[in-house]
Amino acid sequence: MTDATTAVVTAALEPTRRWERQHWLATADRLLAAVEPYASSGRSLIRLPGPTSASGAWSDGLEGFARTFLLAAFRVRGEQGADPHALLERYAEGLRHGTDPAGAERWPRIDERRQAVVEAASVAIGLSETRPWLWDRLDDATRGHVVDWLAGIVGTSGYRNNWVWFQNVVEAFLASVGGPWDQADLDRNEELAEGLYVGDGWYSDGRGRDGRRQSFDYYAGWAWHLYPLLHARIEGRPLDQRHAERLHAYLGQAQHLVGPTGAPVLQGRSITYRFAMLAPFWAGALAGSTPLPPGATRAITSAVAEHFAAAGSVDERGLLTTGWHHRYDGVRQLYSGGSSPYWASKGFLGLLLDADDPVWTAAPELPPSWAEDRVTALPVPGWLVSTTPGDGIVRVLNHGSDRLLEPVVQQRADDPFYRRSGYSNVTSPQLTTDAVAAPVESHVALLDGSGAPSHRDGIDRVRLSEDVAVSRSRVHWLDLPGGRPSDAAVWSSMRRGPFVTTAAVVRGRFEVRLAWWDPVRAAVGLPPATPVPAAALDAEAAWPADLGPWHVHVGGWPLAAGRGRDLHVETDVDWVRVTRQDGTSSLVRGLRGLDRAGTTFRTGADPYGEASVTPWVRSRSTVGPGDVSAALVVLSGRGTPWVRDVDAVTEVRHDEGEVHVVWRDGRVDTLSVTDAADA
Incomplete structure (x- = not known):
């Protein structure tokens, strides 16, 4: 390890001293306090500043409730019900108004706004995680309204990507409280999900126009590997072996997408969710299915959290804005609104780990990906990942992910992500x-x-x-x-x-x-x-x-x-x-x-x-x-x-169907042009 690399990786472990469990709790509290002024009078709709999504302001208000409720649920469940800021009282009131079909602040039903499918999953997860302190204390009328609202998903179909898991977790919660659910939905989703599993821990988030599975991005982690764990928790069981093995394999590769400065690779849609990409690392620790030692999990999660905090992802009002570092609306997709960045709540999943869990108590240690310069092949997404800890940079060379959805006859620009x-x-x-x-x-x-x-x-x-x-x-x-x-x-x-x-x-x-x-x-x-x-x-x-x-x-x-x-x-x-x-x-x-x-x-x-x-x-x-x-x-x-x-390179020769790359130190790499043409 060079002196420069040693300095960088030593600095990389510094955030673990700040991002102890209490700091994560305090950060969650600040984020939740900051959204309170934007809640409606009945607290069912939280309309945050920023662009309006294609689903409209009404849907965006539901999104603000659901995504911040997820953060509140992790915070309260992680403290075994301790709720010093009365968070659950706020969200209980919002549930009453949002699910009242005759209420002035009701939520859009699933048959009125497709985006409600996404947010219903967060509501169901939040209710399950806080069940003894929220659901069990709601009045019967409100519980009935919540069940009726969530039940709008039962029997629906047409989900072709990670959305299958939204239906799975909602129906699992409904089943747990005696509500309606449909085995046919779950069987169909299982078949679709298995068809999108490509291997080695990677899911393609949908199929391309020709059926190919080449849509690789952070959804593999913050959706495909997160929801099976949350689904298992709703059902009161451990993560099943199949999903645990896939999660383990994914994390062995995902670690290479974060540099020792805590900066993750910027690739794929929905990057405004920022540190939601930490969710699978926490999930691996919760499920006991990760190749990373506890101290390495803590090093990665702390470094990423510190990176985004220092880069201005939270503005002067205490709000997460649309963007990557500071606000930049150019990263948004049509489905993104002012509340969308709060899917970053998934990055706080680690609060579900007990305070004495080794992730919180073990000495921080370097992940293998930060130890030395390396080039790592990730065959399923078709990436070569070059990591140089001395300068903290991670480079992904893309020869396999395209998310090509447009019909062949449609004019189309390359998706820059x-x-x-x-x-x-x-x-x-x-x-x-x-x-x-x-x-x-x-x-x-x-x-x-x-x-x-x-x-x-x-x-x-x-x-x-x-x-x-x-x-x-x-x-x-x-x-x-x-x-x-x-x-x-x-x-x-x-x-x-x-x-x-x-x-x-x-x-x-x-x-x-x-x-x-x-x-x-x-x-x-x-x-x-x-x-x-x-x-x-x-x-x-x-x-x-x-x-x-x-x-x-x-x-x-x-x-x-x-x-x-x-x-x-x-x-x-x-x-x-x-x-x-x-x-x-x-x-x-x-x-x-x-x-x-x-x-x-x-x-x-x-x-x-x-x-x-x-x-x-x-x-x-x-x-x-x-x-x-x-x-x-x-x-x-x-x-x-x-x-x-x-x-660095002295010569590139092309002769007799081969290309020879001659490096400064005399090494020669040879590539067959003929083989590439015949492939």
């Missing part, structure tokens, strides 16, 4: 409309005649080993109203392109990113010399084909800061480096076929800061089929000698 080449715990995809329409950052593209970048679309996996990942995609371009991304509320048309293969060869913080394209005629079974009309090149024939020629673009990691002057750019003929004042830097150098370097500056596109810059390299000349382009892509932190970064 799923289809970029890389994600990290210090960078974000760029999220303004123009950035989504014309992706640049962490992206390999073909540039058309106007300079517009292609979109990656669905990912076909080719290879994943301990330090190499290869995937292929059929790219396309979007044509925009007015020809400008800023005009694009919708896309006017789409052009289909060739297959582009990308590869990542990784050593520590260094990635050699390779790219080449192959004509579609090979995919439709035509001999290479056969003339093919444009329509035949497009298997779906719904949109025209773009026949080129094209330039190649390789975009590096974007860096953001509060002000543009806090980002320093250095450029040479074939490389460009962006450095932030804190020492974080993003470097891209052309190694083969990429002889033009530059940057793209954006404002308001990044949750880490108002100004952001993405470095990139491109080919000056157009590139033919099978021609391999290569770039060195580096994301590094403070204290990294960038001169050694730029010279």
Whole structure:
């Protein structure tokens, strides 16, 4: 372990001294006190400041109640019913008004707002966890109204992702109090859930348009691995062996997605839930199904909590805002409203551990993922994870997760949370409309005649080993109203392109990113010399084909800061480096076929800061089929000698169907282009 790494990991254990159990309790109390002024007079609706979701303000008020009730339930149950702030009195009053079908502050029924399904699960869990102190003390009329409201879920269907568990936990609670439930619902959900389990602890949160299971994100943890445990608790039994084994396997990999600074990788939808991603770590401790020692679980949970607390996730009013660090509405999905961030309540699941549990009492210790530089292959999501504890950075190179849902004939931009080449715990995809329409950052593209970048679309996996990942995609371009991304509320048309293969060869913080394209005629079974009309090149024939020629673009990691002057750019003929004042830097150098370097500056596109810059390299000349382009892509932190970064690779050769990457120390990594083309 280097001196720099030792310093970082030593600092990583510091939060455990602050985030003792009492500190978690006090933090929960502050969060709950802060939402009280936003409750309706009957306390059934908590309408928090922020954007309104697609479900509307009424639904958002229910969401504010349900998600904060979950936090209150963990807090009271963890203290064996001790409730010094009379939290349960507040929520009991809200239950009475919210479930009264004739009340002025009633909640939307499940048949009125689909979002009520999600919130019903939190209400059911909260009632189960606090049953002796809340449910058992409610009057009969209120209990009847609660059962009637929850029972709206019985017999419903159409759930295709983690939502199956909302129905499961609600019906389990109903069964526990003598309410209605339907075994057919549970059997159907079991079949759907098993169909989405891919293996090695990973669930795909739904299927793509072609049935593929490639939707991987934090829902695997804060939904798929959390609800089986909460369901078991409702039924008064331990977590079953099947789910326990899956949770154990997942945590062995999920630990690699958090750096020693406590910063998790920013990837996937609903990232405004922030430290909800701690839920599976707590679940593993509660179920006795985790590969992590108690001190390592405490180190991870404390570091993440400290990271978000220090980064401004709680504003001056004491509220969790929409965003990642401070408020930034660009991360939200249409279903997200001002109360949505309170799914972070799941991050307080650890309060259910007894005060004398080893997680609270054991000496903190480093998780294995923080001990040394490493590259870890996660085969199921198709990720290579590069961790460098010396600078605290985690990089995920994505060759397997795309969440491709749109019909093949629908114009579509790449989802920036799923289809970029890389994600990290210090960078974000760029999220303004123009950035989504014309992706640049962490992206390999073909540039058309106007300079517009292609979109990656669905990912076909080719290879994943301990330090190499290869995937292929059929790219396309979007044509925009007015020809400008800023005009694009919708896309006017789409052009289909060739297959582009990308590869990542990784050593520590260094990635050699390779790219080449192959004509579609090979995919439709035509001999290479056969003339093919444009329509035949497009298997779906719904949109025209773009026949080129094209330039190649390789975009590096974007860096953001509060002000543009806090980002320093250095450029040479074939490389460009962006450095932030804190020492974080993003470097891209052309190694083969990429002889033009530059940057793209954006404002308001990044949750880490108002100004952001993405470095990139491109080919000056157009590139033919099978021609391999290569770039060195580096994301590094403070204290990294960038001169050694730029010279990390001495040569990239392409001959006889193979690419040879020659590193500075003489090591040679070889990749077969022919095998990738045949995959």
